[in-house]
Amino acid sequence: MDTVSHLLLGGAIGQLTLGRRAGNAAVGWGAAIALIPDIDVPIGAMLGDAAALTFHRGITHSLLFVTLLAPLLGMLLARLHRSRDVSWQRWAWMSWLVLLSHLVIDLFTTYGIQLLLPFSDHAFALASISVIDPLYALPLLLTVPVLLFLHRARGARQTLAWIGVAVSSVYLAGTYVHKLQVTQEFQRGLDRAGIEAERLFVKPTVFNNILWRGIAEDGDGYYVGFHSRLDDHPPEDFVHFPRRGDKLDPYRDAPVVRDLLQVADGYYQVAEVDGQLHFRDLRYGQAFEWLEDDRPHVFTYRIVAPDGPDGPVDIETLSLRVDQDRDMATLRALRERMLGRTE
Known part of the structure; x- marks a missing residue:
């Protein structure tokens, strides 16, 4: 998916997991961490066209990568934010959920992600949403930026984050329902x-x-x-x-x-x-x-x-x-x- 969608979803997950404890730091780090898997793009550009072909949506989009990276990010963030009294395990949990969210929404696009690297190079793709779909990002765009202006103790922050994630997730699931219905229409057209x-x-x-x-x-x-x-x-x-x-x-x-x-x-x-x-x-x-x-x-x-x-x-x-x-x-x-x- 596009950078804006990843950033907004990551910020919302940061709020839902650690917003009450870490406030805007959780939102900001959630947004930033959500972009990490896409480091494959600049790295691939340096490797050349042939290497970039398989490196894109490769190891940085694997379950192994996000699972190994999350604890490291958790320990780093715990050291950076000692004053907030949030354990490294909580920061790691937030990081893992954010990274996983990146994989999940990319799974719904066409290019495919190699989830099981290095054990399998099969690319999984549901191909039900465009890599840029404004309607997916819209609920998050209307809710996540507002979080930054509300005190971290206010319950409205959690409510807004839940609304953004829930509505965008329902839309995402609906795209796959669309795909199933459209596939039937194409099959009828081919038969005719x-x-x-x-x-x-x-x-x-x-x-x-x-x-x-x-x-x-x-x-x-x-x-x-x-x-x-x-x-x-x-x-x-x-x-x-x-x-x-x-x-x-x-x-x-x-x-x-x-x-x-x-x-x-x-x-x-x-x-x-x-x-x-x-x-x-x-x-x-x-x-x-x-x-x-x-x-x-x-x-x-x-x-x-x-x-x-x-x-x-x-x-x-x-x-x-x-x-x-x-x-x-x-x-x-x-x-x-x-x-x-x-x-």
């Missing part, structure tokens, strides 16, 4: 279109939980369609993306290519662009692709093999081009499509 899917992956589009994207795998590629919760019919229009996996065959033994296939969970397309191979993670697709947007896919990687498949193989992450005027227009189109308007 005569498409026999080997598997189906459904996720919400960015900033909302109303417009959903489905990708269905068939023998040689994938069918992609969209469905709004406000549509009065199942998805009707599906676009086929050929996999072209044979282009990747000479490179499949390269560790970085195996990592690409694992991270994309097998939903990918290979394209040859200017004599170079591009690997596209089709779980995310193109930005606003129902508008026949011609921008690159959100996650696209160039295969770098100057000496051919028998030499060193690396990847380069391709960035999306930013066009402010165009992006504002597509955001307006997103609103229209969410409302069930297709033209």
Whole structure:
């Protein structure tokens, strides 16, 4: 999830666990600790594109990491706040709950987190909420900042924190219910279109939980369609993306290519662009692709093999081009499509 959501949830949990004893210190440290698992982003940037691919949402998002880190944070915070007479065990408990909350809400996003590292590198993903969903953060945004202006002894602090956490958690759980319902709609749409899917992956589009994207795998590629919760019919229009996996065959033994296939969970397309191979993670697709947007896919990687498949193989992450005027227009189109308007 986005930084703001993690920060606000961490602050609320800090209040609920130690707010009465430590006041704003608990809120502040809860907010700060909630961001620790995302140190994988700057570290990954230093490691390079290939290493960052699996390091992201990796060990820093594992149960082992948060469980080992929490006692260390507890002892550190107890020393920093000796005057508050809060034991290191209480600080550690708060730290563990905050860190765990980061893992839980990231679990509901699409990218996946490797919860069981180093024992298993399987990435768990419920894929029911966008990485940025303003409606999830809103209850926390309306309650957590208010805590800072109330005396720590006031019961209203606990009440506000509970309201923020409860409402946002109900919304989060509701996104998974949405996913189950939308998956059924996509299956009906595929059946009507005569498409026999080997598997189906459904996720919400960015900033909302109303417009959903489905990708269905068939023998040689994938069918992609969209469905709004406000549509009065199942998805009707599906676009086929050929996999072209044979282009990747000479490179499949390269560790970085195996990592690409694992991270994309097998939903990918290979394209040859200017004599170079591009690997596209089709779980995310193109930005606003129902508008026949011609921008690159959100996650696209160039295969770098100057000496051919028998030499060193690396990847380069391709960035999306930013066009402010165009992006504002597509955001307006997103609103229209969410409302069930297709033209």
